[in-house]
Amino acid sequence: MLNRVVLVGRLTRDPELKYTPNGIAVASITLAVNRPFSNQQGNREADFINVVIWRKQAENVANYLRKGSLAGVDGRLQTRSYENNEGKKVFITEVVADSVQFLETKGSSNPGGNQNQGGGDYYGSPNQGGYPNNNQNQGRSNQSFSDDPFASDGKPIDISDDDLPF
Numbered sequence: 001m002l003n004r005v006v007l008v009g010r011l012t013r014d015p016e017l018k019y020t021p022n023g024i025a026v027a028s029i030t031l032a033v034n035r036p037f038s039n040q041q042g043n044r045e046a047d048f049i050n051v052v053i054w055r056k057q058a059e060n061v062a063n064y065l066r067k068g069s070l071a072g073v074d075g076r077l078q079t080r081s082y083e084n085n086e087g088k089k090v091f092i093t094e095v096v097a098d099s100v101q102f103l104e105t106k107g108s109s110n111p112g113g114n115q116n117q118g119g120g121d122y123y124g125s126p127n128q129g130g131y132p133n134n135n136q137n138q139g140r141s142n143q144s145f146s147d148d149p150f151a152s153d154g155k156p157i158d159i160s161d162d163d164l165p166f
Helices: 055-064
Strands: 005-011 016-019 025-038 044-054 070-083 089-102
Touching: 005 044, 016 055, 025 055, 025 070, 044 055, 044 070, 055 089
Parallel strands: 044 089
Antiparallel strands: 005 025, 005 070, 016 025, 025 044, 070 089
């Protein structure tokens, strides 16, 4: 069986970081993900999807992402339930993230006017000794993450199969 979710969207609020009684970090975010079609009035609608992130990655998300930050989430869909104060059973469906990618570099602007502190797909602290999950800067020592790799200099772009995400 397969339960896989891949999302790209912007945070609708700052991440909320909490700790379990055992000291495990858990963060929750809501991603606004545009639908691939327009409504009858010609406007694009969005879905607002709740995401839960655990452990070190939760701390990184809380430290480096803000409302309006562009993020990619890879995870699984999960449903849980509880009884509310009136005795009614409430069901909650959310994405439990396996990885979160920071899709904007430090200093890039976004619609919320905030600046994102991220810099790629990291399992450590972005731009402070984190471990990139890809080899974006390999062999390009003079190029920073903020440089536009697609700037037109008249030369063809050489991309190896190792650089592709699929």
